[in-house]
Amino acid sequence: MRTxxxxxxxxAVCAGCGGGATRTETADATTDPTxxxxxxxxxPAGTTATLGNLVPLPVAVTVDGGLFCLPATAAIEVDPPTxxxxxxxxxxxxxxxxxxxxxxxxxxxxxxxPGNIRLTTVTEPGLGEEGYGLTVSAxxxxxxxxQPAGLMRGIQTxxxxxPAAIEAATPQPGPWPLxxxxxxDQPRFAWRGVMLDVARHFFSVADVKHFIDEVxxxxxxxxxxxxxxxxxxxxxxxxxxxxxxxxxxTEVGGATGKFFYSQAEFADIVAYAAARYITVxxxxxxxxxSNAALASYAELNCDHTATALYTGTNVGFSSxxxxxxxxxxxxxxxxxxxxxxxxxMWLHIGGDEAKSTSAADYAAxxxxxxxxxxxxxxxxxxxxxxxxTPLKAGAIVQHWNPYDTTSVQxxxxxxxxxxLSPANRAYLDxxxxxxxxxxxxxxGLVDEQQAYAWDPATxxxxxxxSDILGVEAALWTETIATIADIEVMAFPRLAGLAxxxxxxxxxxxxxxxxxxxxxxxxxxxxxxxxxxxxxRIPWQ
Ligand code: TNX
Numbered sequence: 141m142r143t144x145x146x147x148x149x150x151x152a153v154c155a156g157c158g159g160g161a162t163r164t165e166t167a168d169a170t171t172d173p174t175x176x177x178x179x180x181x182x183x184p185a186g187t188t189a190t191l192g193n194l195v196p197l198p199v200a201v202t203v204d205g206g207l208f209c210l211p212a213t214a215a216i217e218v219d220p221p222t223x224x225x226x227x228x229x230x231x232x233x234x235x236x237x238x239x240x241x242x243x244x245x246x247x248x249x250x251x252x253x254p255g256n257i258r259l260t261t262v263t264e265p266g267l268g269e270e271g272y273g274l275t276v277s278a279x280x281x282x283x284x285x286x287q288p289a290g291l292m293r294g295i296q297t298x299x300x301x302x303p304a305a306i307e308a309a310t311p312q313p314g315p316w317p318l319x320x321x322x323x324x325d326q327p328r329f330a331w332r333g334v335m336l337d338v339a340r341h342f343f344s345v346a347d348v349k350h351f352i353d354e355v356x357x358x359x360x361x362x363x364x365x366x367x368x369x370x371x372x373x374x375x376x377x378x379x380x381x382x383x384x385x386x387x388x389x390t391e392v393g394g395a396t397g398k399f400f401y402s403q404a405e406f407a408d409i410v411a412y413a414a415a416r417y418i419t420v421x422x423x424x425x426x427x428x429x430s431n432a433a434l435a436s437y438a439e440l441n442c443d444h445t446a447t448a449l450y451t452g453t454n455v456g457f458s459s460x461x462x463x464x465x466x467x468x469x470x471x472x473x474x475x476x477x478x479x480x481x482x483x484x485m486w487l488h489i490g491g492d493e494a495k496s497t498s499a500a501d502y503a504a505x506x507x508x509x510x511x512x513x514x515x516x517x518x519x520x521x522x523x524x525x526x527x528x529t530p531l532k533a534g535a536i537v538q539h540w541n542p543y544d545t546t547s548v549q550x551x552x553x554x555x556x557x558x559x560l561s562p563a564n565r566a567y568l569d570x571x572x573x574x575x576x577x578x579x580x581x582x583x584g585l586v587d588e589q590q591a592y593a594w595d596p597a598t599x600x601x602x603x604x605x606s607d608i609l610g611v612e613a614a615l616w617t618e619t620i621a622t623i624a625d626i627e628v629m630a631f632p633r634l635a636g637l638a639x640x641x642x643x644x645x646x647x648x649x650x651x652x653x654x655x656x657x658x659x660x661x662x663x664x665x666x667x668x669x670x671x672x673x674x675x676r677i678p679w680q
Contacts, residue, residue, distance in 0.1 A: 181208050181209055181210075181211055181254075181255055181278065181279065181280070182207065182209065182278075183207045183208075183209035183315050183317045184209075184315055187207060187209065187315055187317045188317070189207055189301070189303075189317040189318055189319040190301075190319055191203050191276075191301060191319045191321050191323065192656065192659075193300065193655075193656045193659040193660070194297060194300050194301070194323075194656065195300070195358060195635045195636075195638070195639055195653070195656050195657055195660060196358065196359060196635075196638050196639035196641075196642035196643045197639060197642075197643040197644075197647055197652070197653070197656070198297065198323045198324070198325035198643075199324055199325050199326060199643075199644055200323070200324045200325070201321065201322070201323050201324075202321045202322045202323075202324075203319055203320075203321040204320050204321050205319075205320070206277075206278050206319070206320035207278075207317050207318070207319060207320060208276050208277065208278055208279070208280065208281065208317070208318050208320055209314075209315045209316055209317045209318075210236075210240065210242070210257075210281075210302075210314075210315075210316035210317075210318070211255050212240075212241075212242050212243075213242075213255060214242060214244060214255055214256050214257060214280075215244065215245045215246070215247055215249075215253070215256045215257075216229045216232055216233050216244055216245070216246045216247070216256065216257050216258075216259065217229075217247060217248070217249035217252060217253065217256050217257070217258045217259070217260075218246065218247070218248055218249070218258075218259045218260070219248065219249060219250050219258065219259070219260040219261075219262050220248070220250070220261070220262060221247070221248020221249070224288050225259060225261065225288060225291070226246060226248065227415065228259060228288050228291050228292060228295070229246035229259055230246050231292070231295065231415065231416070232244075232246075232257065232259070232295050232298070233245075233246050235295075235299060235306075235307075236302075236306065238308065238309050238310060238311070239305055239306045239307065239308040239309075239310070239311065239312045240306070240311070240312075240314065240316060241311035241312075250262075252280070252282070254279040254280055255279065255280055256280050256281075257280065257281045257282075257283070257298070258280065258281065258282040258283070259282075259283050259284075259291050259294075259295075260282065260283070260284050260285075261284070261285060261286060261287065261288065261290075261291070262284075263284050264284050264285055264286040264290075265284055265285070265286075265324060266286070267285070267286065267290065267324065267325065267326040268286065268290075268326050268327075269286065269287050269289055269290065269330075270285075270287070270289050270290050270293050270326065270327050270359075270361065270417075271285065271286070271290050271293075271324075271325060271326030271327070272284065272285040272290040272291060272293055272294030272297070272323075272325055272326075273285070273294075273322065273323070273324050273325075274294050274297055274298060274301075274322060274323040274325075275321075275322045276301075276318045276319065276320045276321060276322070277320055278320060281298065281318065283295065283298060288417065289361075289417040290326075292356075292416060292417040293325070293327075293359050293417075294323075294325070296356065296357055296358070296359055297323055297325065298318075299357065300357075300660075300663070301318050301319070302316055302317075302318065303316065303317070304659075304662035304663045304665075304666050305666060307663055307666040307667040308666050309668075327359070327361075327641065327642045328641065328642060328643060328644055328645060329596070329608065329609065329610030329611060329641045329642070330361075330609060330610055331361070331362055331559055331609040331610025331611070331612065331641070332359065332360050332361050332362065332610050332611060332612075332638055332641035332642055333360065333361070333362030333363070333364050333421065333559065333610065333611070333612035333613070334355050334360050334362070334363060334364065334568075334612065334613045334614075334615070334630075334634060335364035335365070335366055335423075335561070335612055335613070335614040335615060336348070336351060336363070336364070336365055336366065336615050336617070336626070337366040337369070337614075337615060337616045337617040337620075338365060338366065338367060338372075338374050338617070339366055339367065339368055339369035339370075339371055339372040339373075339374055339391075339425075339432070339617075340369060340371050340372070340391065340392045340453070340616065340617040340618045340620075341391050341392055341393075341617040341618075341620060341621045342372060342374060342388075342391050342397075342399035342400070343617075343623065343626070345401065345405050345408060345409060347622075347623040347626070348365075348409055349409065349412050350623055351623070351626055351627075351630075352409075352412060352413050352416060352418060353416070354627070354630070354631070354667070354669050355418070355630075355634060355638075356416040356418060357667075358634060358635045358638035358639075359638055359642055360418060360634075360638055361417060361418055361419065362418065362419050362420075362421055362610075362612065363413050363418050363419070363420050363421065364420075364421040364422075364423060364488060364612060364614075365409075365420060365421070365422055365423065366423045366425065366490075366616075367422055367423055367424055367478070368387075368423070368424045368425050368426075368429070368430070368432060368433065368490075369425055369429045369431075369432065370429055370430070370431035370432060370450045370454075370455070370457070370458050371390070371391055371392050371431070371432060371450055371451060371452075372387060372388055372390065372391050372399055372400070372432050373387030373388050373400065373432040373433055373436065374388055374399065374400045374401060375388075375400060375401050375403070375406055375422070375477075375478060375481075376388075376400055376401065376402050376403050376406075377473065377474050377477050377478075378403070378477060379473040379477065380436075380437065380470060380473060380474060382436040382437060383432070383433055383436045383437070383474070384400035385436070386432075386435060386436040386449070387400075387432035387433055387435055387436040387449075388400030388432070389449070390449050390451055391451065392451055392452070392453055392617070392618055392621075393451060393621070394451040403477070403481055406481055407481055410481060410482055410483070414483070419483075419484035419485075419486075420482050420484055421482075421484060421486045421487075421488055421521065422478045422481075422482050422487065422488065423488035423489070423490055423521075424474055424475065424478060424487075424488075424489060424490065425489075425490025425491075425492065426460055426471065426489055426490050426491065426505070426509070427459050427460040427462060427491075427494050427497045427501070427502065427505050428455075428456060428458055428459055428490070428491075428492065428493050428494035428495065428496060428497060429455070429458065429490055429492065429493065429494075430458045430459065430460050431447055431449075431450045431457070431458040432449070432450075433460070433470070434446065434447045434458055434460070435447045435448060435449045435450070437466075437470070439464065439466045440460055440461060440464065440466065440467060440470060441461055441464070442461035442464060453618040455493050455495075456493050456494075456495030456496060457495075457496055458496060459494060459496040459497040459501075460497075460505070462497065462501040462502075462504055462505050463501075463504075468508050468512070471508070471509060471512055472512045472515075475487060475489070475512055475513060475516055476515075476516050479516035479517065479518050480516075484518075485518060485519050486518055486519050486520075486521050486536070487513050487516060487518040487519070487520060487521065488521040488522065488538075489509055489513065489520060489521070489522050489526075490522065490523060491506070491522035491523050491525050491526040492522075492523035492524070492525050492540070493523075493525070494525065499528075502525075502528075502529065503528075503529045503530075506522075506526060506529040506530075507529070507530075510531075510532045510535070514532070519534050519535070519536060520532070520534070520535045520536065521535075521536040521537075521538060521559070522535070522536075522537060522538065523537075523538050523540055524537055524538060524539045524540060524541065524544065524547035524548050524551065525547055526551075527547045527548065527550040527551035527554060527556065528547060528550060530554070531551070531554045531556050533555075535554075535556050536556060536557050536558070536559060536609060537551035537556045537557075537558050537559070538558070538559040538560075538561055538612065539551075539558055539559070539560050539561060539562060539600070539603075540561045540562070540563055540567075540614070541563060542562050542563055542564040542583055545600050545601070545602075548600060548602075548603055549600075549601075549602045549603065552602055552603055552607045557607060557608070557609040558603060558607055558608055558609065559608075559609050559610055559611065559612050560596050560599060560600070560603075560608060560610075560611050560612070561611065561612045561613065561614050562583075562599060562600075563582070563583035563586075563614075564583045564584050564586060564590065565586065565590060565591055565594050565599070565637070566591070566611060566612065566613045566614060566637055567583055567586060567613075567614050567615075567616070568586075568613050568614060568615040568629045568630050568633055568634060569614070569615055569616040569617070569618070569619065569620065569629060570582075570583050570584065570585065570586040571585055571586070572585065572586065572587050572588070572633070572672055572674060573585055573587055573674065576672070578619045578620060578625055578628070578629060579619055579620075579629060580616075580618065580619065586633065587674065587676060588632055588633055588636060588654075588657070588672075588674065588676055588677060589650050589654075589676065591613075591633040591636045591637055592633075592636030592637070592639065592640065592648070592650060592653055593648060593650045594640065594648070595640075595645065595648060596608050596610075596611055596640065596641075597645060605645070610641050611637060611640055611641040613630070613633070613634050613637040613638075615629060615630060624670050627669050627670035627671060628670045628671060628672050629672070631664060631669060631670070631671035631672065632657050632660065632664075632671050632672065632677065633672075635657055635660065636653065636657065639653060654676075654677055654678070655678070657677060658677050658678045658679050658680050659680050661673075661677075661679035661680050662680055
């Protein structure tokens, strides 16, 4: 019995349901004890596994009705055994060892041995930079991809195919079954980001790494870190040390401390993300949202007087002094240092809500800024407001305000690519519903369905598929102060947004997604990740 599941096909006939009954998007395989003994990696009688419940939904899944149970002798074979692939193998091993208690040796192996998990770029399925094929047979598992990034995405799929107990930090009884069949997968959009505002509230390196791990599970590939705002400057800049010494000393609510990353700490975050094939996109917000810099250096102010540090949550009151002589030098130095710390291609310069900068000054500032970013070797990203000024080729515009669709349309008219973060879909700081203790409501309530059930290509008139680089969820932290706060606002909505960015056009189906994400409840719980347990999702 062979069931082919295409993500576009939302109902598949279930082998065991009989009478033409259908079930949603999963095909379960149950061991037949009589065939068990014949397969060396068979599973105990009564074991079941599914190739369903993946988030994001893959492009195609084929189920062939058998089972493979990961044996205690399994190794992780990588081919070719480059340092980079061995590191990917170690990442997988580190996620499978605690719960299985298996040794899971990671080794180079050009000739596959049965019973193992094989990660290879030698035979690859032709699915691009992040695509992968995953095959489970009675004799083992193979993940193949053109690039290590694709293997990393395939590994997340493999983790989701194993029982939820695989995420436990201590040995579990097992078994560790996988349904036999295959997954063929690649992303719809190249950009599937999440933004964390570390400026309104500061988050430790450990918390940020935690969050990066959690988003990797849903195949997010960009980590946009909002490093500066009125309330804080969060990265040490060697040439302007007071930015962090003064500007990084407080946060919303008025707590004080070392609320900034040293350059070594920031580099550590960048490397941690890179090991998960997630690119860090640093943002320094200018010319508004700049009070922390203005409080740190008097000369950045037109009246040469440093402002007071700010720990409230208003926006729009601050501006760099556009014609003051040190401003261009400051911008060049700060962007130059952060560019040198981030290997990714992009620098985000903010540009939003510059309500205290005149239109003429704003336009002049953008003309100064664009060559500085180009000189740092990066591509410029700005919030949608930048599209009101002439953009150089290659600039990327991030849409955020659902009440302002003019700006993103201006961007498209300038042939800029756009990232969609419409606040009424993608803002993780909006409340889910009237019962959500944290968050804001200016863009409305954003429940799980609102965050999931949309198509980027039809969301905004005048902005089509080919204009869109991808989607990004944003977590602003005026009301968010701890990693627990981050988790409850991000999950499960971020998983839905990740699927919007990854899964094929036309596959978006709330009824299917709702059940698949429900199956992630035990996974998140086992991982120790908090999430919003709304009654709209039938959590397992
Ligand atoms: C708007 S989105 C902002 C942020 C706030 C956020 C709160 C954007 C570019 N600017 O400064 O933190 O709303 O939801």
